[in-house]
Amino acid sequence: MRLPRVPIVIALLAVAALAAVRTAPSAEAAQVMRAADPSVLRVGSTYHSVQSTGGGISVRSASSPDGLAGATARQVWSDTRNLGEIWAPEFSMEGGRFYIHFSGGRSAAHRMYVISSTSAAAGYGAETKVALPDDRWAIDGSMFTFNGQRWFVWSGWAGDTNVEQNLYIARMSSPSASTGARYVISQPRESWERVVGNPFINEGPEPIRDPNGQLHITYSANGSWSDQYCIADLRLRAGGDPTYVWDWYKSNGCLFGSNRSTMMAGWDPTVNVNGPGHHTFVLLNGDIATSPPAGPRFPLMFHAVPKGTPYSWANRYWYTGTFCWWGNVTYSRANVPGPNTDTGFGLKFFE
Known part of the structure; x- marks a missing residue:
């Protein structure tokens, strides 16, 4: 069973310059608020973040990502039905409405x-349970549209016990209902994502579309209670089927992490923080159709622990960072159906 989340301290760092350079800038953390698992989108010139606040969900709005730190937290929903632990609310938009998906429950009931x-920070009604295939334990769900189809991706169990957390995808007929089966697209089976386990974990999936139009699902691997927590990438091959696991190619190591031994070749570990993970791409309207082009850097938010500080949930901070697309990146694999390699865009993350 996944360990319960607790309130954490967050710090927001100023977003780095948007020039695409190849060295990670240093940064200083500034303690500002308590929260976990950032989710941020931009609507016009306003940035909205959502966070779990004990027995409820709160939204902040500001004119810049780092301005969210000082913005008023408006509670938009309360756990009046006593669902239990409220984890990882995720913002999205569709048809002029704001949607917040979140996990609620205790133990195996999540x-x-x-x-x-219709408003980011007010007017939300009662929660609706999302009807996902097989009705298994599920957290960290994210809704998005790709090639005209609404999709949902989440972290879950194959059965009723916590052997490992896999990433699943399903087609959605509405923001609260799936259609068809669920399909596994990633399992924590590589050595670099099995450094810390019991269970071994793939979680925090975040969809984004690269400049070639290919779908990526970036995600967090290894236990969130460890400084081995890191961000990796799944890239759907050109023309691939999102429901077919072998059309997905996994990065050969962490793309954003603090331990060199688990980093993909050509990617460097973080300088200022340990265990970066559970990130959010700050996209216009939260829509992957607005994913950035190749070249400049764009805003990113993630949580981590400052180096020199004991790694614990209580010591995690939110940070603003940046990311950019990195061309001609080959992901390789062996002993599975389909070609052994796939070359396309990867991602570089910066503190």
Whole structure:
């Protein structure tokens, strides 16, 4: 069973310059607020973040990502039905409505729920349970549209016991209901994502589309209670089927992490923080169709622990960072169906 989340301290760092350079800038953390698992989107010139606040969900709005730190937290939903632990609310937009998907429950009872409103920071009604295939333990769900189809990706169990957390994808007929089966797209089976386990974990999936139009699902690997927590990438091959696991190619190591031994060749570990993970791409309207082009850097938010500080949930901070696309990156694999390599865009993350 995944360990319960606790309130954490967050720090937001100023977003780095948007020039695409190849060295990671240094940064200083500034303690500002308590929260976990950032999710941020931009609507016009306003940035909205959502966070779990004990027995509820709160939204902040500001004119810049780092301005969210000082913004008023408006509670938009309360756990009046006593669902239990409220984890990882995730913002999205569709048809002029804001949707917040989140996990609620205790122990093996965790399931995904959704609330919605026409306003980012008010007007949400009661939660609706998301009808996912097989009705298994589920957390960290994210809704997005790709090639005209609404999709949902999440971290879950194959059965009723916590052997490992896999990434699943399903087609959605609405923001609260799936259609068809769930399909596994990633399992924590590589050595670099099995450094810390019991269980071994793939979680925090975040969809984004690269400049070639290919779908990526970046995610967090290794236990969130360890400084081995890191971000990796799944890239759907050109023309691939999102429901077919062998059309997905996994990065050969962490793309954003603090331990050199688990980093993909050509990627360097972080300088200022340990265990970066559970990130959010700050996209216009939260829509992957607005994913950035190749070249400049764009805003990113993630949580981590400052180097020199004991690694614990209580010591995690939010940070603003940046990311950019990195061309001609080959992901390789062996002893599975399909070609052994796939070359395309990868990602570089910066503190």
